[in-house]
Every structure is written in C-alpha cells, then in structure tokens.
Amino acid sequence: MKTVLQCALLVFCVLLGNLLVEPWGWSVWEMISPAPDDAPPPPAEPDERSRELRVLGRLTPTHGIINLSATPGDRLKSLNVSEGDQVQAGTQLATLESETLRQLEVEAAEEQLAQATALRDAEIKAAEARLRASEKALEQAQAKNPQLEQQKRQVELAALNLAQAEADLKRVQELRADLVAVQEQEQLELLVEKARIEKTAAETALDQLQQADEFQLQTARSEYEVALAGLDQVKTLRRIEPYEAKLKLAQYQHDQTILTAPSDGTILAIPTRPGESVTPEPILQMADTSEMSCIAEVHKSAVDSLSVGQRVRIESDAFEGRQVAGEIVRIGNQVDPPQLRNLDPLAPQNRHVVEVLINIDEGVANVSNLIDLQVDVVILPRESHDGETGDDAQ
Template identity: 30%
Template sequence: MAAPSTLGTARMTRLLIQEGSNVQANQIIAIMDAEDRLQAAVLQAKAQVKAAASRLAQVQAGAKQGDILAQRAAVARWEAELQTSQREYERFARLYENGATSASELDRRQLAMKTTLKQLEQAKKVLSSVAEVRPTDVQQAEAEVEVAIANLNHAKAELDTAYVRSPIVGQVLKIHTRPGEIVGNDGIAEIGSIQQMYVVAEVYETDIARVQVGQQATITSHAFSGEIKGVVAEVGREIRKNDVLNTDPAADTDTRVVEVRIRLQDSRKVAALTNLQVDVVIRTPPAMTILGIPLAWLQLTREKMRLLIALAGIGFAVILMFMQLGFRDALFISAVRLHEQLQGDIFFISPQSTALIAMRSFPQRRLYQALGFAGVQSVSPVYLDFGIWRNPENRRPRQLLVIGIDPDDRVFDLPGVQAHLDQIKLSDVVLFDAASRAEFGPIPDLLQRRGSVVTEVSGRRVTVGGTFTLGASFGADGNLITSDLNFLRIFDRRRKGLIDVGLVRLQPGADVTQVLSRLRSSLPQDVRILSRQEFINFERSYWETSTAIGFIFSLGTAMGFIVGTVIVYQILYTDVSDHLPEYATLKAMGYTSFYLLSVVFQEALILSILGYIPGFALCLGLYDLTRNATSLPVSMTVYRSITVMCLTVLMCLISGAIAVRKVQAADPADIF
C-alpha cells in the first residue's frame, strides 16, 4: 500500500493498523499530512457554493421593493408634469390664434411639453428594467452555482487522497512507514488475502503445452510438514526469465519460464508463509502422440495384415447385425402392411384368430349390428384365405393370400385397387399383387402383352383383370383381391354368413374410444373388437412373441455382437502381448495404468470406426439385393445405422477392457 501520487512527497501523520491485524475492504489504514490543508480547501469550496447560491436567489427575486416604489413615484410625477405642459401648450396655442402672444412663446411651451414626455419615457424604461428578472441573469447565476459545486467535489476528492484505504479484505503482513516518516518506495504496508493462498509456479517453456487449467498439483517444502494439494487456476501468457534461482551453482540461471497460478485446497498451513519458496509437481497427461500421430494408430498400423484381418472380422460382425436387424424389421413391417391399408376405424375379428395367417371366421351379423350404434357410418366385411395359384407359364402351384371385399365399399387405399373395382364385379375376375414374388409368374408383363391372364386358384379358373401393389410378407408370398362373391366361388366350402375381418367406419368427429366402449359392452363375446392401432399391434405381437422368427433374428444380432467382440479381443490381446515390453517400460517410467488403458481403448475405438464403414457400405448393397429377391421391405434406416454403430463401438470397447488386463498385471521387474 502506497500514498497517492498526487500528494507528491507525502508524510504520514497517523497509522491506524498494526502488523497481523485484519482489515476490511475500503478501511482507512493511514492518514497523510495533507489532511488539514485539504480540509480547509473543502471548507472554502463550501463557502463559495453558499455565496453562489445566495447570488442565484437574489437574481431570481429581482430588485428591492423600495427601489421599484420610488421609480413608480417618479413615473407618476413625470406623468403629472406632462399633463401640465400639455395644458400650457394648448392654452398658448389658442392665444397665438387670437394674436395675444408671439410664436416664440408658443415654441417654448411646445419644447417644454416634448422634454417632459422624454423624461416620462425614460422613467418608464428605468422602472421596467428594475422590475424585470432576465433569464440570462438567472442562467449566469446558476452556472456560478454549478462551478462552485464542482469545486467542492474536487476539494472533497482531493481530501480523500489524504486517507489511505485497503482495497481488499486481508491481513497486514508488514509495515514499512511509521507516523512522521515520509512514504518511501516500499509503500506504507503490505496487505495480503490469506484466506485463499496461491502458488506461482515457474514452468519451463518446453513443458507449458502439457499444463491446463483444472489439473491437480502437489506442493511441498521444508517449511511445513506433509504436502498440500492444489488446482491449476491460471496459465500465464508470457514467457519470461525465471525469478526463482536454484542453489546449485551449476544450474542454469537464465531459463525461460511461464508463470502458472495454483489455487491451494487448504491454505491454513501456509497462511503465515507468504513468499515461501516451494516445490510444485503438476499432474499432466502424458503425450499420447509421436510427431503428432496418435500412438494407438501407430500401434495398429505397425502390422498392416493384422489390421486388415481385424477390420474384416469387425465388418463381418457389422454386416451380420445389420442383416439380422433388417430382416426382423422387415418381418414386422410386412406383417402389418395389409392392416395399415384397410380403411377402417374399428375392426372385428374372431376371438380365436391369432394372426393374418391363422384367421377364424365369425358371424357377419355382428358387423351389421354395429350400424345401430351412434357414431357408426358404415361397415364392410372382408374374407381372407390361402389359395393355390398356378403359374400361367409353367403351371407350378404356389400358395398365396386371397382377399375378398365388397366392390361397392372403399376397403383398401392401394394403388390400382380403386381403378379396377368394376373389373372384380365380373365373375371369376381377380386383381394380382404386382409386388408378389417372381415365382408366381410375370403377371404384369403378361397383362401388358395379352390384355388379360387366365389361370387357376384352388382349382377354379380365374381371369386377372388388373394389378395392385402391396408386397410380400413372411406369411404370404403373394396376394389376390377379388369380390366377396368371387371369393366364395373360389372357396366353395366357405359359408357366406361367416367373415374373417369386419371394418367399421365412424362418422366425422365421432369419438373412437366411446364407440369402442359401447360396442364391447353391448355385443356378445363371440367377436373381438379392436381399434386401428390395436389391430396392428395384434399382428405384430404374434410375430414378435408367438413365433420363433423374431427371437431368431434377435439372437442372430447378439451372435454378431459376440463374434465381433471375440475377434477384436484377439486382435487387441495379440497387439498388447507383442508390445508388452514397451508397455512395461512406460509403466516403469511412471505412466499410470489409466494411460495404458486409454491407449488400448483408442485402438478399440479406431477399429470400431474403420470396421463399421465398409460393413455399412456392403449392407446397402445387400439390402437392395434382398429386397429385389424377396420383395420384403428391407431398407436402411437412420435409427438402425445409429444402433449398429453404437453396438460396434461398445463391442470394441468391451474387447479393449478385457485385453488391457494383461497390461495392468504386467510387472516391469518380471519382464526385464
């Protein structure tokens, strides 16, 4: 703490602190000898403000009342004299007209009247100037007041420089100036905040790149026992010459360093040891690169053939997981495609039905009973059964799904169905699914060339009147749509009053939940009533839980994960075994197990990324090939690509965690 430079050579008159005392921020610690002189200047400035304020009040009040009254009396006197002069002039003017007086006498009376008039005008001007308060006079007086106030504030500021204040909350460490002494270059006193102590460490310029804010540090010294922990709080931005010199005469005394501030976690041990020289060890992460190239990458690329084999194994695991997940999703999507295309809000099925491939019939009258409920607009029956289709070219039989609908109802929202509804009203005319498997024959091409195709379904001769697009599924390789009457002709053992699915369409604005509740509570238990989403979930649940297909695909994904884990583990384990002496050397040099683990994990992460990329690219082609060969909806999705990527990374990290145990158990003494 020093005296203000504006005081020049200052002498201290009073000291208000002592060594070891605690001070608060802005607390006065010393008073300089300029206090009396500056206090007098403040009093003088206050008097000037008072005088300027009085002057302003005088200007605002105007002239004295006595002066105004006296001037008004003067104006009245001159007005009376003017009246007398006017009467004298008028009287002599009449005498002059009668020849009783001379012209010169009349001129004297006229001159007297004009002189009196001038005197009256002058008196009125004086009265106006005395009674008027001019704005300019007020502004001048106000400016004088502002100048006086500014001088007072300046005097107070000057007086405040006579009081030396503490800028911080802290403790007085050393007093350099006593009362009566002139403040020297060392100032008045040294004050420090000892509640939170810091260490300023000098780090060589070659090592500063490894130091970062937040790193842990250990401080030791012969002045206190044990060690103190700290955290790097600030890294300097200037390279300078070192200030702390080594006692070794052979040590370099002209080193280039950067100052690093370290915040101590416990300042009590060194609270009374300011400027103590200490030893600091900062825990910095070891360099994980060689000439800027990651060490993990150098390890992997050292044996290029081994790296290629590892990538091939990981790519195989990625392809296996992609294909299994793709088949599983295609199963679920294809299984409910028909359900999603049915135009209904509520669906009736038999309680004994388990899936589209295992439907049971129920009485059609239950469907028509729904028309009596509020909110129901229309109903449509749907017939489902599997028939034997004969390929029109080679006559080979193959099973497909036959769907019977009422042509007058809008049952499907499929491309091609609405355009050919009039066709299926004809006897023994069907619509063929153009997205069916190729084993059913090139029906779209035959239709384009011939105009119609004649074949057999379950022994009955039928004519293909058009095509639509739905797609194959795991339950049905192909699909036909025809009228309900044609359906009963093909399956002549089916009774007309028994249907497989009932569609209920509600009026616009009707509440599906309320209508469902009324239907379920009123109709008998020989029919199962589902909402649209429940109808879709009914089919999906069958394939997911009631068949082995969903489990097999999930198991295949898990097997791909396990195979990939084993492959990556073997590669990493072999790599670690080959470089065990190098790892042991690093361990002997002081590198932690965490560092060694991070190197292996980096290798695992690199392998996962490099193995995923070719596997992903190959799966795009395999998906396209599978879709064309099976007509199943197999395609790449963002969700699936992210899922497999996460599984690949997890697979490699697990392998790395297992492989690194050999490094952790390695003892440098045993190896060397």
C-alpha cells in the same frame, strides 16, 4: 613353438582385461558368457511418478498484494493499524500531514459555495418577484378597460343625438317656411352643431383612451420580457457549478491524504513509519489472504505438456508435514527469466520460464501466513489426473 606363444599371449590378454574391468563390477568372463536363465530382467519403463514435473513456485494471495501509496513529498502523520491486523473495506489506515491543510481548503470551498448559493437564491427570488409583478400588470393591461367601454358608449350616444338632431332639422327644413318660425329652425341648427361637437369630443376622448390603453399594454409586455430576461440572466451569471467543482476538487485532495482499505484483507507490511517522508515506495501492503494461490515457473520446453485443471502437489519444509495440493487454472503466454533461485548448484541457471497459476484447494492446510514462500511444485502427469477423475466419476 609358435602355437605356444599364441596361447600364452591370449592368456595374458584375458588376465589384463579382467584386471581393468573388474573394479566396475564385471569380469571378462561375465562379459563374454551368456546370461543364465535366472538373470534379472532389464530395467522397467519409468513409472508414473518418474514422469512428474518438478518446478519451483511461490505462494501468493489469489487476488494479489495491494500496495497503498501516496503523493511523494508529503509526510506520514499517523498509522491506525499494525502488521497482521484484519481490516474491512473503507477502514481508515493512515493519515498524511497535509490532511489538516486539505481540510481547511474543503471548509473554505464549502463556505464559498454557501455564499454563492445564498446570493444566487436571493437574486433569483427578487427576479421571480419582478416577473410575477410584470405578469400581473400584463394581465391587467390585457383585461377590458371599463373607461374605454364607457367612452365607446358615449360615442355611440353622441352619434345618436347627432343623428336625431339632424333628422329634426331636416324635417323642419322640409316644411313650408310659413309654418316654421325662423327662430325654431335656428335653434335646431344649434342643436345639430352641438351634437356634432359632442360626438367629435367623444371620439377624440375614445382615441386617447385607446392609445393610452395600447401604450399601457406595450409597457406591460416590455416589463414582462425584461423581467423574464433578468431571471434568465441571474440563473446564467450566478452559476454555482464552478464552486461545486472547486469543492469536489478540495474533497478529492483531502481524501488523498487519508489511506483507506480498498477491500477486506490483512495488513502484510508497513515499510513507512509516522514522521517519514512519503516516497514512490508503498506506505503499507495488504492482501486478502482468505484465498491463496501458487505461481510456478515452468521451463518453456515443458509448457506444452501442461493443461488447465491438471493437478499439482506443493511441498515445503515450512508445511511441517501438511498436505497442500491444487490445480492449474492459468498458463501464461510470456517467456521471462526466472524470478526464483534454485538452491541446487548443479541446476541450470541460464533458462527461461513461463508462469503457471495454481489455485490451492479449499479446506487444505492454512498457508496464508507464508506469502512469498518459495516452494517445490510437483505437477502430476495428465494420465494420473485423468485416472483420478475417472475413478471419482465411477
């Protein structure tokens, strides 16, 4: 009797287990039965595609977006471009209302500089003329004075006459008194005295001429030094550098009222319209869209698996079936909260990412009109990239 009850209990447990497990596709018999020889193999290892890393990214010009702004408080006067226009470097894009006032300041500074330059040039010209005159006077003063040379000869002649007269008187005095008349001796003495007076007068005149000549030379030198100092003073005091600096400042302030394109590119957006006040926000935005890139946000835990040169595939419904690919050119070092929003409600939101820059291949579909488009970035595994490289090399 006990054995019958045990068998009945065993059958009941088997039936109950079958009812509980069968909705999930298994029966108790299948669970406890050995697998037949033709049973399907266990699941295979994940293929290469399953190791692809899928992240979010956004399209952006390779050289970035240029925000052109001006000093707040001014007002936009006119625009010379529209959104989508292609412009070259140096093209005038917009003008502020203060441009008219700044232009007047430039013209006033130019006039002041012109007047200061003319006055300086006139004074320098006059000072140079005085310097040339003083140089000529100095040269004349340094030259030999013919009157001085003539007076020196007069002194020499007077000295000779005196010597001759003294010699004649001495010769007469040495003769016997009975052979020379007293009148003749007195006459010779008068001649000696006259020659002595003439010599003294000639020497006095020579001294006066020498003093006058020296005074003239000193005066000429002083006038030359004064003229030279006057020229230096004019060049020092009549400086035009402050006026030139003022003009440069006025020109710089005027240039700030005209927005010009810093490089070739496309006008992306014009947030400010003519008549509106200038704020810290950009007046217009432009970029060189000839080269496009993608900035992908990769979770910090997956960054170590990336490398520069790794191939990626970029996907978006906006591509309309066009193939867009590229490669990683830079991996960031800063970890920040994500800027892109995942539309999957089950995706984790509390995470931190690293920005990875991807250069889009040349010759692929044009995406220059899709700036800031959020895309799906599929980073291919390194093995796939290496294999493709090896095949290409062969």
